Amino acid sequence: MNSKEIRQLFPILQQEVNGHPLVYLDSAASSQKPVSVIEAIKHYYETDNANVHRGVHTLGSRATDAYEGAREKVAKFINAKSTEEIIFTRGTTSALNLVAAGYARSVCGEGDEIVITAMEHHSNLIPWQQTAKATGATLKYIPLQEDGSISLADAERTITERTKVVSVTYVSNVLGVVNPIKEIAAIAHRHGAKMVVDGAQSTPHLQVDVQDLDCDFYAFSGHKMCGPTGIGALYGKKSLLQEMEPVEFGGEMIDHVDLYDSTWKDLPWKFEGGTPIIAGAVGLGAAIDFLQSIGMEEIDRHERQLAAYAMDRMSQIEGLEIYGPRTGRAGLITFNLGDVHAHDVATVLDTDGIAIRAGHHCCQPLMRILNASSTARASFYLYNTEEEVDKLVASLQKTKEYFGHAIG
Template sequence: MDIQEIRRQFPILNEQVNGHPLVYLDSAATSQKPLAVIEKIDEYYKKYNSNVHRGVHTLGSMATDGYEGAREKVRNFLHASSVEEIIFTRGTTTSINIVAQSYGEANLQEDDEIVLTYMEHHSNIIPWQQAAKRTGAKLKYLPMNEDGTLSMADVKEAVGPKTKIVAVTHVSNVLGTINPVKEIAEIAHANDAVIVVDGAQGAPHIKVDVQELDCDFYAFSGHKMGGPTGIGVLYGKKALLNNMEPVEFGGEMIDFVGLYESTWKELPWKFEGGTPIIAGAIGLGAAIDFINSVGFDIIESHEKELAGYAMEVLSNVDGLTIYGPKERAGVVTFNIDDVHPHDVATVLDSEGIAVRAGHHCAQPLMKWLDVSSTARASFYIYNTKEEVDRLAEGLIKTKEYFGDVFA
């Protein structure tokens, strides 16, 4: 499947924005959706919309098969050992909160340490802040190299006998840094700590094998990988999940309810209270099918090539600063001298180019970079070098515009 064939699978890419063909460079915020996903969700609502697990009628059986079939697709996608380790959630944020509230608060004590990095998304900081407040544990941040990477020597020094949890992003949503999760996991486990991985920017772009990484928990969202919004996944090792309490209670997750006591279903359903996200799970399954049809080898090489090309082209724009390491995922974050990122994004939007501007839910990282905000272009399998060229042209126009305004 070549890039033009792939692009034809995404109807939104035919849209015009402000009189220009759309250049969508904001996939780190949310990706666009292929026809296969749109049609699969449409099919569910048109042909077999029903609740799952409870009914014995035909539609209920079809919906259950679709929902649980999607779970098996996720298991295979992550190379997990069992579907019992795959919990459907609303997204990465919910998944990390489940770990922080259930595992964290049950296993943390006063003066225990939770080790984080400065590059974490707020969703992998705030839940740990709250867990620390409730348990008396302390947060500890790993230093970063000047280019926004981690040193294994620093990890070994920071993770010690008091460390109970290491929470780290697989791929930085700002810097594009790809963290060595497997090596960090080895250090965490050598100190009897667990590792929680924010895979929101990892799972859509890098082949993930949770057994090879030996991570204890891995969280990601469907909407960043061609799936619908409102669906995510928490992977957890079965032994850990079995010993964790649910954080939401009600229908679907129970085994028996008495007047004063209740018991829970087995994994994974004890963590899926209420009517689950049926259409979302089915859509996520379709997104995984689409990704598999393209192949991660192609996705990774294409995004790496695009990021490298963008670094080369954008470095020729006078007054532009790019943040992060040379070797990166498909994210390029930058600032232009004397032009606010929001102004950059506004001018680019007038040219039909969609980028993100702001702190990207990474305010501690912005402070580390000594900026208040940045602009960010993020790529996926449907982007092209021609679109990178249009971005560069748009940035030159932005500089010219603000140069004229302030001349």
Template structure:
């Protein structure tokens, strides 16, 4: 499937914004949805809307089959061993909070260490701050190199015998840095620590194999990988999940309820209290089908070419600062000299070009970059080099406008 054929699958791309063809360069915030995902969700509500697990009638059985079928699609997509290792959540943030609230608080004590990096999304910082406060553990950071990468030597220096948890983003949502998770995991495991991976920015764009990475937990969000909002998943090694207590309680997750004591269902359902996000899971399953039809290797190669092309175009543009390493995912974060990123994004929006502006839920990283905010263009399987050309033209227009005005 070539890019033109892929674009045909996304209805939202075929519109004008402010009188111009839409150029959507904000997939790191949320991706657009192909027709197959939209139709799968619509079909559920139109044809077999029912609660899962509880009923024996036809609609309930079909809904349960589709819901649990989506779980198995997630398992295969990231190469987990068992469906019991896949917990449906509201997204990456919920998944990371679940590990921090259940596993971390039960296993940490004063003197223990939690190790993360300054490039983390707030969702992979705040839960660990709170866990450290609750347990008396110490929060430590692996330092960044000048280009926004981390060195294995620094990992070895930061992770110690006192380290119990290492939590790292697979791909930075700001810099596009691709972190060496497998090597980090080897170091952490050698010290007896567990490894948590924020996979929000990697899962949509490259093949993920949790067995090969050997990470202990892995979190993902559907809405960044062509799926619906409000659904994601936590992968956890079975023996770790079995040792953890639920953080939410109610229907669906119980085995037996007495007046004063209750017991929980087996994995994965003990972590899924209440009516689950059924339509979301079905949409996630359809998104996985779509991505696998296109091919993750093909998506990764396409985005790499776009990133190389974008960096080349930006290098020819005077007055622009680009942040991050040369080898990166399909993200280019930048600032236009003497123009606030919000003004950049506003002018570009007038030309129908959607980019993100702000701190990108990464304020510690903004401080490390010595800026208050940046603009970010992020690419996905449906973007083209022509759209990058339009971005550069829009930035030239923005620069000329603010030069003439001020």
């Protein structure tokens, strides 16, 4: 199935915006949803809607089977050892916060270190800032190379015997860098540290194997991988999750409650307080089925090919600056067009029905390193085509002519 056939499975892509066929190039922010995902959520609400793990009636049993069935799909999708290692969350942000609050704050103290990079999304930066402040640990950064990548030599120098946690994005949402997570995890483990991975931008696009990566925690969101908003997952090695205390308390996660003390359920439910995100999990399971029907290797190949094509075409636009490495990058390109503000570029492109991202992309420290207050970003997914890249380039040329005085 080629990308033109695939896009027919996405109802939202069949519309016009401002009199032009929609060209959606903002999947790094949130992907669109195929009919199968929409129908799976609709079917749950129409036929199985009930709370899980509690009732013995038929609807409750069907809802529980659907919810736990989705957990099994997630575990297999990222090759976790068992479903006990999969915690459903609201998304990557809540998953990373769970690790920071539930694990890192209990193991970090004065003199300890937390290591991240300056390319991190705020969701993988602020939780560690707050953990460092709360525990007295030191927050350290692996330096970035000139093209935005990180070197293993710098990782070796930055991670020390005092390092307790290393947390790095697998794929940068600005630079398109694909970081050597497996190698960084090995360095972290040699120093006794735990490896946390922000998988928000990798899980939708790459074949992920958490056992091969040997990461200790891995977080991702459903809405970036053809699933619904408000659902994501945290993978954690079973031994670490067993040691951790929950950070949310209430129904669903309890085993026994007395007036002055309580005990928790076994994994994974002790981290899922309250009524869980049932419909979201059903939708995420359907999204995994859809992606696997296409094939993750095929999705990765298509996106890299599209990014290379876009890099070649966009590099020919005089005055357009592209950020990040020129080769070996994921399917997104972040850029600026001369001195034209990124919001103005995005606004002009929108008049041609082209949706891109503009702003700091929740990476303000990285923007300062790039010496840019904001940037524009075109991100590609399995439903995008070379013809859409051509439309993007043509619209950028038009934008350049319109703001000619600012291009130089």
